Amino acid sequence: xxxxxxxxxxxxxxxxxxxxxxxxxxxxxxxxxxxxxxxxxxxxxxxxxxxxxxxxxxxxxxxxxxxxxxxxxxxxxxxxxxxxxxxxxxxxxxxxxxxxxxxxxxxxxxxxxxxxxxxxxxxxxxxxxxxxxxxxxxxxxxxxxxxxxxxxxxxxxxxxxxxx
Amino acid sequence: xxxxxxxxxxxxxxxxxxxxxxxxxxxxxxxxxxxxxxxxxxxxxxxxxxxxxxxxxxxxxxxxxxxxxxxxxxxxxxxxxxxxxxxxxxxxxxxxxxxxxxxxxxxxxxxxxxxxxxxxxxxxxxxxxxxxxxxxxxxxxxxxxxxxxxxxxxxxxxxxxxxxxxxxxxxxxxxxxxxxxxxxxxxxxxxxxxxxxxxxxxxxxxxxxxxxxxxxxxxxxxxxxxxxxxxxxxxxxxxxxxxxxxxxxxxxxxxxxxxxxxxxxxxxxxxxxxxxxxxxxxxxxxxxxxxxxxxxxxxx
Numbered sequence: 001x002x003x004x005x006x007x008x009x010x011x012x013x014x015x016x017x018x019x020x021x022x023x024x025x026x027x028x029x030x031x032x033x034x035x036x037x038x039x040x041x042x043x044x045x046x047x048x049x050x051x052x053x054x055x056x057x058x059x060x061x062x063x064x065x066x067x068x069x070x071x072x073x074x075x076x077x078x079x080x081x082x083x084x085x086x087x088x089x090x091x092x093x094x095x096x097x098x099x100x101x102x103x104x105x106x107x108x109x110x111x112x113x114x115x116x117x118x119x120x121x122x123x124x125x126x127x128x129x130x131x132x133x134x135x136x137x138x139x140x141x142x143x144x145x146x147x148x149x150x151x152x153x154x155x156x157x158x159x160x161x162x163x164x
Numbered sequence: 165x166x167x168x169x170x171x172x173x174x175x176x177x178x179x180x181x182x183x184x185x186x187x188x189x190x191x192x193x194x195x196x197x198x199x200x201x202x203x204x205x206x207x208x209x210x211x212x213x214x215x216x217x218x219x220x221x222x223x224x225x226x227x228x229x230x231x232x233x234x235x236x237x238x239x240x241x242x243x244x245x246x247x248x249x250x251x252x253x254x255x256x257x258x259x260x261x262x263x264x265x266x267x268x269x270x271x272x273x274x275x276x277x278x279x280x281x282x283x284x285x286x287x288x289x290x291x292x293x294x295x296x297x298x299x300x301x302x303x304x305x306x307x308x309x310x311x312x313x314x315x316x317x318x319x320x321x322x323x324x325x326x327x328x329x330x331x332x333x334x335x336x337x338x339x340x341x342x343x344x345x346x347x348x349x350x351x352x353x354x355x356x357x358x359x360x361x362x363x364x365x366x367x368x369x370x371x372x373x374x375x376x377x378x379x380x381x382x383x384x385x386x387x388x389x390x391x392x393x394x395x396x397x398x399x400x401x402x403x404x405x406x407x408x409x410x411x412x413x414x415x416x417x418x419x420x421x422x423x424x425x426x427x428x429x430x431x432x433x434x435x436x437x438x439x440x441x442x443x444x445x446x447x448x449x450x451x452x453x454x455x456x457x458x459x460x461x462x463x464x
Contacts (some may be wrong), residue, residue, distance in 0.1 A: 020181040024194055028233050030202045033209055069204040093205060 011055050015046035029094055034072050038064045039099040042091060051092025061099050072096050193313055200308055201231045215307040215336055217325045224262055226269040226325055228307055240276060242269035250409040254388045260364040260403050262324035270332020271414035285333030291358025293340040296333055304335035319344035363403045368396035
């Protein structure tokens, strides 16, 4: 029989629930709220059959563009041939998690605003740009003793033991 | 003892998936809970309130609860053990007491939300099906009944509590199918019978029956009633007074008693520092003992 390319083909492991994590869905997935413009990760929950995205979108991150009664509309990038299309899919909330991709950025924003406010109060000019790690600073080697290594004269008897 | 083959191997435990804690305790029905809590996503943070009714052996607990990720938040609560303040001393877990508790909770909630003037509810407790009508300025307070793990049979006390809350002025979607007095054959609610239950009529008729047939059983069964001076004829009066008292002042009264110090039955959990300290002491003791043993060995 031929392979078959149905909607959920080749998803035996992808959509499977984790080891010892089968059964109930914990309530926080239903209690979270999503606003338009949030970033979310799409991660399929095999226990809920409705509102599943296609397997391509499993593991993708996109932005919320629509919120309905039980589902979220997510805009995901997909490469088709030689271009990337922004695809809009609707996914039930069980298959969506809030993404942490912006978390570091938002925290840095807050910290930078704080630093800038302090600098302004003191009248100091600071740069809040991130710098890449530069080369390590030079240092003197301490506690070094010199050990001179010389070759020892070839000793026939010892070196040929066993194979003579 | 005879050799018994081990039933649960190590691999059984390794593969065992525990159910949620409250399911293991047998307290929460998660299937019902997910459906009660789930709020439409396009309503964002609007809370969805559930009217929780639970019965213990000696008490009735009625609460209005909304769920958050941190935990459930209780908006208002009413207990049957508060009813003595309103004049009901005995029979705190029967259908009529459930009605009173529901009524108390409803009036309390409406008072805290300052809606109690608008939504008086059904002041005259007839047994008829009553649903709150929306008033001009605000829509009625809506909650969903959460029975927990109860079997929902016709005439269950939980529906007495439901009726109390409805008559108090809360909007709870319901049907009259499970109220006491619903006739399965004619598919109609007999309001008279329901009213009898709300005012403890079923208890009164049992009391009358026992007084005639088995006086000793009457003494043993209703000893508290007799001590409080409550007979089958004054029951209705008492409940009417309690309803009026509840409507007059539903605010909860703070108890002045200090919480009792309970005897500790299990060992107190040690802090990190305490555990480290214990370990150091144990090691020292071990080293000292080992040192002594070595000396003994060397001497020998």
